[in-house]
Amino acid sequence: MAVKIAPSILSADFSDLKNEVKKLEESGADLVHIDVMDGNFVENITIGAPVIKALRKHTNLFFDVHLMILNPERHIEKFVKSGADNITVHAETTYHLDALINKIKSFGKKASVAINPATPVCLIENVLGMVDMVLVMTVNPGYGGQKFIDYTLEKIRNLSELRERKGYRFEIEVDGGINEQTVVECVKAGASVIIAGSYVFDSVDVKEAIKKLKKSVEKLNE
Ligand SMILES: O=C(CO)[C@@H](O)[C@H](O)COP(=O)(O)O
Numbered sequence: 001m002a003v004k005i006a007p008s009i010l011s012a013d014f015s016d017l018k019n020e021v022k023k024l025e026e027s028g029a030d031l032v033h034i035d036v037m038d039g040n041f042v043e044n045i046t047i048g049a050p051v052i053k054a055l056r057k058h059t060n061l062f063f064d065v066h067l068m069i070l071n072p073e074r075h076i077e078k079f080v081k082s083g084a085d086n087i088t089v090h091a092e093t094t095y096h097l098d099a100l101i102n103k104i105k106s107f108g109k110k111a112s113v114a115i116n117p118a119t120p121v122c123l124i125e126n127v128l129g130m131v132d133m134v135l136v137m138t139v140n141p142g143y144g145g146q147k148f149i150d151y152t153l154e155k156i157r158n159l160s161e162l163r164e165r166k167g168y169r170f171e172i173e174v175d176g177g178i179n180e181q182t183v184v185e186c187v188k189a190g191a192s193v194i195i196a197g198s199y200v201f202d203s204v205d206v207k208e209a210i211k212k213l214k215k216s217v218e219k220l221n222e
């Protein structure tokens with residue numbers, strides 16, 4: 001599976017998001033990852049649907065919206081209308097995961113499920129045939145710039161093996177602590193959508209950072 005790079009704008013300059021997103025488009029990003037945090041499910045509070053809607057006018061890049069909010073079912077329609085292309089919900093935030101995924105899909109959007117580092121894969125096993133992506137949190141959600149948690153690699157391998165065995169089509173997305181080394185481990189384990197926040201935005205050259213991540217895994221696909 002071709003590896004895609006999804007820079008997370010959590011580490012971008014919030015006072016200049018329009019230009020940050022345009023810069024990603026010119027730098028070869030495959031998707032834009034947008035972290036929505038509510039100060040309840042996670043400590044931090046970031047951006048909501050109005051900001052996504054405002055950004056939508058300035059790029060055609062795929063908007064990968066990662067909801068880290070309680071009661072996500074109350075907000076799906078707003079995020080659909082804001083221009084999200086994919087909506088990812090955390091399995092830990094709902095009692096009704098199946099219904100929630102169907103709700104997202106009913107709007108014609110891609111629907112994905114995320115799990116925290118400590119959440120086992122078996123919790124989402126029943127919905128693996130319904131989702132477009134499984135997002136494996138490789139740090140605890142809430143902040144950018146954290147250290148990659150090694151034991152999450154086993155979950156990626158586990159998901160990859162389940163996908164193969166059952167003939168599922170979801171992609172595995174990884175989020176948190178991605179750099180030139182950890183990206184290789186994740187892709188080897190079966191991930192193909194790579195979210196990178198601080199690695200991309202803290203670098204001097206965004207285009208170069210994206211290129212380096214792609215180059216790190218090129219050899220694996222030969
Ligand atoms: O969802 C989250 C954090 O909760 C992420 O998408 C972060 O934005 C990743 O940041 P880095 O670890 O790559 O700096």
Ligand SMILES: [Fe+2]
Pocket residue numbers: 008033034035066175195
């Ligand atoms: Fe994220």
